[in-house]
Amino acid sequence: MSAIEATSPAGEPLLAVRGVQTFYGKIQALRGVDVDVHEGEIVTLIGANGAGKSTLMMTICGNPRASTGQILYRGEDITHLPTHDIMSKSIAQSPEGRRVFARMTVMENLQMGAILEDDGYFDDDLRKVFELFPRLKERRGQRGGTLSGGEQQMLAIGRALMSRPKLLLLDEPSLGLAPLIVKQIFEVIRELNRNEGLTVFLVEQNAFHALRLAHRGYVMVNGAITMTGSGRELLARDEVRSAYLEGGAH
Numbered sequence: 001m002s003a004i005e006a007t008s009p010a011g012e013p014l015l016a017v018r019g020v021q022t023f024y025g026k027i028q029a030l031r032g033v034d035v036d037v038h039e040g041e042i043v044t045l046i047g048a049n050g051a052g053k054s055t056l057m058m059t060i061c062g063n064p065r066a067s068t069g070q071i072l073y074r075g076e077d078i079t080h081l082p083t084h085d086i087m088s089k090s091i092a093q094s095p096e097g098r099r100v101f102a103r104m105t106v107m108e109n110l111q112m113g114a115i116l117e118d119d120g121y122f123d124d125d126l127r128k129v130f131e132l133f134p135r136l137k138e139r140r141g142q143r144g145g146t147l148s149g150g151e152q153q154m155l156a157i158g159r160a161l162m163s164r165p166k167l168l169l170l171d172e173p174s175l176g177l178a179p180l181i182v183k184q185i186f187e188v189i190r191e192l193n194r195n196e197g198l199t200v201f202l203v204e205q206n207a208f209h210a211l212r213l214a215h216r217g218y219v220m221v222n223g224a225i226t227m228t229g230s231g232r233e234l235l236a237r238d239e240v241r242s243a244y245l246e247g248g249a250h
């Protein structure tokens with residue numbers, strides 16, 4: 001791996017991926033991956049189609065399982081915990097393909113994301129999500145499946161936020177969305193990080209936006225990390241520009 005400079009903050013990371021290998025049957029999707037995400041950071045993982053980005057995201061959530069290596073959250077080894085236990089540790093995920101519940105309303109989708117509706121925080125959390133995404137408030141009685149792609153992405157993120165996470169895992173929030181919507185969604189992520197101190201691990205093919213948003217980034221090729229550095233440094237690298245930015249990737 002080529003580290004441009006030691007940009008990783010000192011101290012114990014919130015999330016640490018150590019030498020993780022993941023297989024689908026005989027196909028090896030991850031080949032010894034190391035990634036650190038520190039509290040308060042936005043860290044992005046970029047790479048081409050099929051590089052293994054989503055696999056890493058899902059491996060962190062315990063499905064599929066890492067066959068080798070370790071995943072630590074706040075220093076605790078979560079590698080072998082059941083997914084529901086991992087997700088109950090203030091980690092929330094917005095998966096690729098923004099899987100909203102199509103037949104449920106916006107409101108019902110958000111209720112599904114909350115830990116408990118009567119824990120005294122629900123109304124406050126809902127108000128925050130509606131402030132971030134006013135479109136969801138307008139459409140709260142509408143079924144998830146009838147929303148536009150951008151609205152579904154907002155709903156997937158809003159639902160993840162309802163569990164009041166410390167760490168938000170986002171898989172390709174920009175996928176298939178118009179540039180203006182991508183800008184809005186990335187702006188909300190920046191705001192959540194700045195104002196609420198939310199830590200974000202963002203998987204993206206849209207390297208331009210992701211690297212501009214992130215404090216640090218990792219580049220994945222064929223299931224291995226090949227480069228890491230600050231978002232700004234990676235954006236300036238010729239290898240990154242020619243592989244992920246030129247040809248209208250942004």
Ligand SMILES: Nc1ncnc2c1ncn2[C@@H]1O[C@H](COP(=O)(O)OP(=O)(O)OP(=O)(O)O)[C@@H](O)[C@H]1O
Pocket residue numbers: 024027028029047048049050051052053054055056096205
């Ligand atoms: N369920 C599966 N069964 C078998 N192979 C899989 C499965 N899911 C992914 N793979 C393979 O694992 C590799 C990594 O895929 P992955 O989806 O993690 O990549 P990615 O970087 O997220 O790509 P994309 O940006 O297209 O989602 C690919 O070769 C893919 O074909």
